[in-house]
Amino acid sequence: MLRIAVQSKGRLYDETMALLEEAGIILNKSKRVLLLAAADFPVEVLFLRDDDIPQSVANGVADVGIVGENEYIEKGQEAKLIKRLGFSKCRLSLAIPKDSSYEGLSWFEGKTIATSYPNILKNYLKVNQVNASLHVISGSVEIAPGIGLADAIFDIVSSGSTLVSNQLKEVAIVMKSEALLIANQGLSDEKKAILDELLFRFAAIETAVGKKYVLLNAPENKLDEITELLPGMKSPTVTPLATKGWVSIQSVIDEKHFWEIIGKLKSIGAEGILAIPIEKMIL
Structure with missing residues (x-):
């Protein structure tokens, strides 16, 4: 177990x-x-x-x-x-009151910074030769400047909305997480x-993330052009159809290129295009 x-x-x-x-x-x-x-x-x-x-x-x-x-x-x-x-995904950042003028890390010299991550912050300040005091808080770090506990904060930032609601602005990203x-x-x-x-x-x-499984029908004489657009994991699967001169093609494409590729396939003569989400993909 x-x-x-x-x-x-x-x-x-x-x-x-x-x-x-x-x-x-x-x-x-x-x-x-x-x-x-x-x-x-x-x-x-x-x-x-x-x-x-x-x-x-x-x-x-x-x-x-x-x-x-x-x-x-x-x-x-x-x-x-x-x-x-x-x-x-998020980031650990330094933030200061939004109305403060900021021109670089020297702003933090002699200041007090509230944080729940003192070890990461101490190392960052040491590397950048900034002398600042740390006020360690286990939660709600963003309120510290507003109630006079600290001049700035060092905390997790995702969307940044919490900083905005507490009249703070992000000025330096220390690490991504x-x-x-x-x-x-x-x-x-x-x-x-x-x-x-x-x-x-x-x-x-x-x-499988960001991938689509694509099935389509196409004229056999367009096969080379279509397979250039649909390389798949190794090569597309091609199966003859009952209608002479036509084939069924199966492949995998990236979501980010989906509409671009589909447009090109249609212009070449592909028909009956079916796109299916992929849950798992084993290579």
Whole structure:
């Protein structure tokens, strides 16, 4: 059994649970308990505070964990980075009152900065040779300047709306963050095998993102032109139709190029074009 530590609430929780479900790990989420076992895969999920996950994985309370990069770097625990997951993206930034004039990091010299990430901030200030005081707050960092606790803040920024609502402006991005899969350094061979299967499923989901499975009919004499537009994973699948001189072509294309390619296919003579979303794709 592989134990996965997961954030107990918030955006990272929602996106993590969606990923696990997509990977075939079904949990009874109606039961709000600390530990839940999957129905048909040797995995159990341990729900924790996000800042407890790195230590829990490092000391073996959990075998692996899905955690924000910000927490992983801040805690500095001896847990191994296994995979970047590409969701729950945000950034850690310095922000100051919106009416303040800002011309560079020297603004922070002698100032007090409120933050929940003192280790990351201390390192950043040291590298940039800025002397500032830190006021460590566990939550609601953005209100600190407004109530006189600090001159500025260092906190997570996603859309920036929270900064705007608190009369702040972002002036420096210190690091970017996303969800990470981390693991204990001493996993047994049995647990490594389960982790490998989990990674295989994650990869199949990731590969399918932004892809469309396309089926179309086309004149056989246009086949070369069409296959140049539809390379697929190796090459398109081509099947003769009952109508002489026509073929059915199947391939995979990137979502970002979908309309451009479809327009070209139509101009060449393709008909009956069908585009289907792909849930998983195994290479």
